[in-house]
Amino acid sequence: MEEKKFCPYCGEKLVGDVRFCGKCGKRITPLSEIAGTGGNVKNTKASWKIIGVLVLIACCIAVGIFLYTHTDNKRILGRWMQVDESGEETGNSLSFNEDGTVLSNGMEGKYEMYNGEIDIYSWTEAQTFEYEFSGNRLILTQEGIDNQSVFVKRE
Ligand SMILES: [Zn+2]
Structure with missing residues (x-):
């Protein structure tokens, strides 16, 4: 049809x-x-x-x-002093520089930041921390250890 x-x-x-x-x-x-x-x-x-x-x-x-x-990467630059729970400085310090170097209590090392973690290579030993910014504070938590280090920015 x-x-x-x-x-x-x-x-x-x-x-x-x-x-x-x-x-x-x-x-x-x-x-x-x-x-x-x-x-x-x-x-x-x-x-x-x-x-x-x-x-x-x-x-x-x-x-x-x-x-x-x-x-x-910008925020971490500068000098940070570690403080204890009462806010007193412990005497430990970290100074992060733009060129990837870090002064840890005056000893030079290197650091790398990625995905909320920071590797700090100083004194020939590498340590990995989780980092967190809170106001003017930098909180470093060492992997595998329930130990937080709190730093306050001092330019
Ligand atoms: Zn027609």
Whole structure:
């Protein structure tokens, strides 16, 4: 049975697989072509939108991590004095410099910060601490030991 088709512009009955309407002369696009190309164009556009959004999210995360770590790297610079629970200075000090060196009680070493942790290499021994800023205080917690050292900033 032959499928009955009509011109979408003037409603004229179309016979066979014609490309143009015999009455109004408009181009007749087969339904299969419309569905095919139209669908593909839509899918491609949607894919690019998704890729665009993902790239944007990735950029935001990268910038966020950069700003977060960069802020900490700046914040730790300077001289910190260790204080005990009553706020009295213990005499221990840490001075962090921009070039990655640290003075630990006057002894020079190096330090590295990453993901909330800081490695301090001094006296040929490396120690890893979790660090946290709280107001003008720097709290270092040594890994594996339930021991917090609290430092107060002294420029
Ligand atoms: Zn027509």
